[in-house]
Amino acid sequence: MTLTLLDELLLFSGVTVLVAMLLGRRLPAGWMVTILYGIQLLALMKMAPLGYGGEPISSALTFEVMGQTLSWRFDALSWYFALITLGSALLSSWYACGEWEQRFRQSGGNLWLFHLAMTLNVFSMLILLASGDLLSLFIGWELVSWAGFLLMAMAGGVATKAAMRYITYAMAGAMAIFGGIALVYVSAGSLQYEAILTAASQMSTAHLWMLVILFGAGFGIKMGLMPFHLWQAPAYAETPGPGSAFLGAISSRMGLFAILLVLVKLFGIVNIDSLKIPFTLIDARDLLAWIAVFTIIFPTFTAMKQNDARQLLAWHGIGQGGYMLLGLVVADAMGAAGGLLHVFNHATYQAALFMAVTAVIHRTGTADLNKLGGLVVRMPLTFMVLLVGIIGLAGLPPMNGFVSKWLVYRSLLNEGMPLLFVAAVIGTLGTILSVYKLIHNIFLGQLRIEHDNVKEAPWSMMIPMLILAAIIFITGLLPGIPLAWVASVQQAVGLPVSDYTLGGVESASGSLDMIWVIGVLFAGFGIGALIFYFAGGRSKRVHQLDNYAGGHFLTADVRYQYSDNFYAGLMHLIGGWYRGSFLWLEQSVKSLVEFLSLGMQGLYRRANAEFYLLSTALFVIAWVVI
Template sequence: MNLLNLLLLLSLLTVVLLYWQGKQRYAGWLGVMAYAIQLSVLIALWDKMPIASSFSITVLDNVLRWEMTGLGWFFAIITVGAALFSSWFTAGEWGAAQKDIRLQHVALAVNVLAMLILLSSGDFLSLFIGWELVSWASYLIMTHPGGKAADAAFRYLIYAMSGAMAILAGLILIYVQVGSLEYAVFWNALPNLSKSVLWALVLLLGGGFSVKMAIMPFHLWQADAYAETPGANAAFVSAIAARMGLFALALILLKPIGVDRLIGMEIPFTFLDAHGLLIWLAALTAIIPTYIALQQSDARLLLAWHGIGQGGLMLLGILIATPMGVAGGLMHVFNYATYQAALFLAVTAVMYRTGTTDLDRLGGLIVKMPLTYVAMLMGIIGLAGLPPMNGFVSKWLMYKALLDEEMPLLLIAASISTLGTILSVYKLIHNVFLGQLRKEHYEIKEAPWTMTVPMLALASIGFITGFMPGLVLELVDKAQIALGFAAVPHHLGGVIWPNGGLNMLWVTGIFLYGVGIGAIIFFLGNRRFITHQWDNYAGGHFLSSDIRYNYTHNFYPGVMRVIGPWFRGSIVHLEQGLTNLAQVLASVFHSFYRLSYTPFYLLVVTVFALAWMV
């Protein structure tokens, strides 16, 4: 049994183990150990890729194979790592308080297994099977709490089924044109395919995979679905689930078809080509959901909308299609997973103690939950792309690639996205931890150590890989080479480039030097007098607990006056139209299923099967 077989077997056994022991208090620790073992197997694969599984299946003369390349391995490392920290978070008080904890554990393990099957797919048919397994596993992890979560998950399912049908149509087109579903056969036949066929493949496969990625205009399902996913599982799906779409887009569009062919596929009567269309959709996805996040009053929705925007930024980096741009996009996948998981876990800890994630009902929690505050502070610095956290490095790589490729408009778009991120993450930490502590929260305590340690560990990874980004770039090299791009020359502290490199050892050292000087001035200055927030006055009037002197609602009225009418006049109408269209299609399909009967379905399936074989 080789290591890939062992990895998939261990993942399957994890599902069985957690189903068997999922109700026990120690189930979370079993998950941590199981994912740690899987992670160790992945690390052992470091110098053994590509590695093929010895297991295969023949279906209608097509051999289903599984093979782990550097690209799939990179995403698998993030997947299993995110599962490990999510399981760790549920191993203590959080898990003990859940009524459906076994289902949460099993849903997480099923998602990891499905993602590993997808990431190790060795042909188009195994890719599609893995894709469908991931879609249904995602539905399971989202829907089981019921209520709003089930509604949001059903909306996701409509999008996922539509995307799957587009992908299936693309695969049928490949089989008709090429006569095989093998990757290598398709790649060799690409030069002989017409532009019309290539356009059909880009639209069908690109559109289908973009649904999972939540690229505009297929983004409406994700925020509610991820925000309503319970507890630590929300951290997992937000960290990595949507990135399965990025993996598939890179594998199918970027590697075989290539940017040169995409640039040659011009759109009539426009200044755009296929590459320009995709990269500007990525840029718009980086901007618009970010400013929708700015308007949210729920912490989970704010972070979930940012997840959509950051996904657009990742795709933008990869579509620059230079070694530095691809490195920045891939590195951002890793960096985003660390700080987004830490942020979702921090918000979950706040909800565990206060019972709410409503930003208008929180505030002042820094004095009660200082460790959770530190985790969120480090997380928002990473999300905003500021030093010394790792998010700064990956964004710097993408900005540098845009400058080198002379793409000023896309650079401006990425900068606008970052500005919106900075504004909204400050709103998040201010409304949760700063300002006035509400009277009903005066007696709460810090989250238990089983919850604070994993979120602080994730935040620490974000700092360490920001201070020493060469650690992550070693992982990125594997994926980049698998995509056919040269690795970016780098050292422990950053990258080496002829016209300007980056050394985070110096950047972080200067940053910490400034912080140290500030700390010295603070502690050697005048003596502080700590005054209780209710033993205070403003405007000559004494304040009491019934007076709210720190308001959080409508946090950026000036910004909202500028962008609000534009959102209401354009984006909201567009989104409402797409929502209505999805509802109409759902009603049609629902009526079809209600009015039809089983023999009819069997007849349809039989006809399609005979047509396929003939």
């Protein structure tokens, strides 16, 4: 048996888990693990031809279980997601090394468990990404769910509660997926992708509907799609800093990967398109698109109301997932490219944002947006990273988020979907509002006295953040780099491929060239700077208390800052629209289950053994007689 490139990668990943488990109690464990992630990334790089239309690489390892062949292989899709996974794992793990680790240990955190959970997450994700049939997909899926649970639950307290909520959802999702797989097995007779591909074209509408619902719900739970999104924000926000950066960057995208694999590649978006909902004008694809759009809007506007920086970011993580799904559901060349590109872009800026917020927590001890302010003069580099990140998150030029969102908008425009288009833009505008609140309340405004001696984050945390910021900018300037990988992914899952260039997209109906746009933007800034610095007199830096307050004398002991209820006017109008309906729904399901179990429990407790014996005997007699 010769080891293929994929085997090497999985082997390295497994070794990383072992190292973290066995040697993880020693101090340099973080560095060792980080270096091992680097080696995994190198192993992945050896498979780089996959990202440029290379042939799939399969693993030498196959199993035969109950007549089913279990196999693993990597194609462009797996490679693309694995690249993001390993990249974010490497940077978050790097970020965790050094000072953060020490502080974590001092405050009673279990560092061994943290590294182990991270390595397990990466390993299980790679296994999932490498799955070569539905059965191995399911195995990988379960592994990912439990590994994620481990990382989320390790902080204890609120985090465990959130993680329990997550695993409840995840198990429900797994059941749905299992049901779907069973249905597929019944109709196709096999769980191999090739067999399903042929079977999918002959499935009846009802059958296909059932599968779309089961798989959509199962994978949608991991992605945090609309009715199933409640678990995600608290679970991610309560994970220890670098862990939330990693989870926020990639974890939910496993759901998108599975959706791509099963719904798009195997069932085909055209088949799904033919599923009409009776008595309405919409079909299953529209349904998915609208779910995506609601996933954009509602979590984004929930994020706006958060007063905790990590919660705010985690809610945005849900919302941005909607853009990816939306682009994929539109499924023309540009939309699919936008959706897929957004996976990469989102991973970069979300990791950077979580890291920046964790750096602020590291220095000030809080992420409460009402207890910070003015930190730009004390943590300028973190500010810069956060700024780059929020520009990416809001999808504005010159950062990478703009390109992917632009592609999604263009596809909606090309396909003539005004409502979806407007809804997507509403999501973007809501994002702009809430990220301004984020940066304003942490870094702008008045510096509190107690933060006067705050230092910039240590270099061990700063360097990964700066690397991410650089990636965000460079892939915004040269979107052609990730678009090449995206194009081969599109080819691999059978979607049309867009005509990309190094600077953007070429199209007869309006193209985008980010090199020009950014070049002109910075030239504009340059001219603006020339006018500002040379056409006017000198200015003098003044203390923040030298400020207009209608003639009032400001003193340091009285806060002169606006942070709470930041969008008061907006909330006057839409504040009443936050009804917490989904929370209510979740609660009602929960209490229903509680009620039923209470009834069962009562029955079980009240009755004695004789009663059970008697009734069983009666049943047996009745069965025999009849």
